[in-house]
Amino acid sequence: MARKPDGPLRRGWTTGACATAATAAAFEALLTGRFPDPVQIALPKGEHPAFALAQKSRAGDVASAGIVKDAGDDPDVTHGALVLASVRALGPHAGVRFKAGRGVGTVTRPGLPIPPGEPAINPVPRRMMTEVVQAIAARLGGRPDLEITISIPQGEEMARHTWNPRLGILGGLSILGTTGIVHPFSCSAWIASIHRGIDVARASQARHVAGCTGSTSEAGVKKLYNLPDFAYLDMGDFVGGMLKYLRDHPVPRLTIGGGFAKLAKLAAGAMDLHSGRSQLDRAAVAAWLVELGAEPAMIGMAETANTGIEILEAAQARGLALGDLVARQARDQAAMVVEGKVAVEVVAFDRAGNIVGRAGFA
Structure with missing residues (x-):
């Protein structure tokens, strides 16, 4: 993860909020010939932000508006992306239909909130767009029967830097957001992605998944097991978020792969392995060395070592x-969280990707 800057952080807006605002502007222009700029929308928690239009056009029964996403101070891959909404009038009682335009993905695997074959526009953004269309139709006397096409012109390239391909979302980005607001450096978005990965693995009948702290440990686990791509969970530092969700949504087997130092934190009971939120417990490491019969000089060295x-x-x-001892301790900590509902294995790696400790499935 990117380093969190010092000082107060500026909030931003989700792709779902941007898509809703663009839809509102385009629909109003379709009904009146005028684009509101800026365009104001209501968010789920009652806020009413205004968005400047970056693009607008109208031809016949189609109107389009675009908004440049501002993610605030969050290191969001979609910061600065152009989010476009094109609306086309449908016949009476057709309701609101959604279509994936250029750069917006399509769901291809079960387990996500949207079924396979549908545009990757999540339920809350769909509801926000539907509600804004209904409100504008009621205010201006139009019909809320529309086809809404959401596009992000650079979305397919941006999606390569997200978890979408692993989740079976192909062709571009997802339109996300539950509140409309991006909170900088929020852990909740990462943990939610882990949960969706577990959902996809379960829906695909996976019997073995792997959660890894980074690319080195994931590459190491791939040398051990020929798991499908969707079985690899982008755990990062959030081992606790992964384990708690697996406790309630179990998969038969879980391999945890990680660097030695991060797994030593787990072995001592830490459930968030980020360096800013947990530290290596040197007293615990010293106790493990005593258990292994280390001499006093080695134990003293462990208590003052840099890494x-x-x-x-x-x-x-x-x-x-x-x-091996750290791997066993980490496995036992993980096993306590999943309460015996998942068989857990832990594999520790050094920086070169070599296995330096392993505790098999218990």
Whole structure:
């Protein structure tokens, strides 16, 4: 994850909020010939932000409006993206229909809130757009029967830097948002993506999933198991969020892969492995070394070492199986969270991707 800057952080707007505002502007122009600019919408929690239009056009029974997404100070891959909404009038009682334009993905796997074959426009943004269309129709005397096409011209390239391909969302980005607001450096969005990954794996009848702290550990687990792509969960530092969801939505087997230092945090009971939210428990490491029969000098070194890898390398040089012990402790901590509903394995890696500790399925 990107480093959180110092000082107050500026909020931003979700793709769902931008798509709703663009839809509102386009529909009003379709009915009146005039584009409101800026265009104001109501968000689910009662806020009423206004959005400037970056693009607008009208031809026949189709009107289009575009808004440049401002994600505030969040390191969002879609910050600065142009979100376009084109609306086309349908016949009476047709209701609101959604279509994926250029750069917006299509759902291809079960397990997501939207069924396969549908545009990757999540339920809350769909509701927001439907409600704004109904409100404008009531205010201006039109019919709320529309086809809404959402496009993000650079979305297909942006989606390659998201979890969409792994979740089976192909062709572009998802239109997301539950409140309309992007809270900078929020953990909730990452954890929600882990949950959706578990949902997709379960819907695909996966019996073995892997949650890894990063690309090195994921590559290491891939050498051990030939799992389908959707079985790999982008756990990152949020092992607790993954384990708690698996406890309630179990998959038979889970492999946790990670760097030694991060797994040592899990072994000591930490459920958030980010360096800003948990630290290596050197007293716990020293106790593990005592258990392994380390000499006093080695134990003292562990209590003052700069990094976990430094401790591991010193233990390896003395023939002490610290990596395996940490993996076992981490597995036992994870097993307590899932309450026996999932068989857990833990594999620890060094920075080069070599296995330095392993505790098999319990």
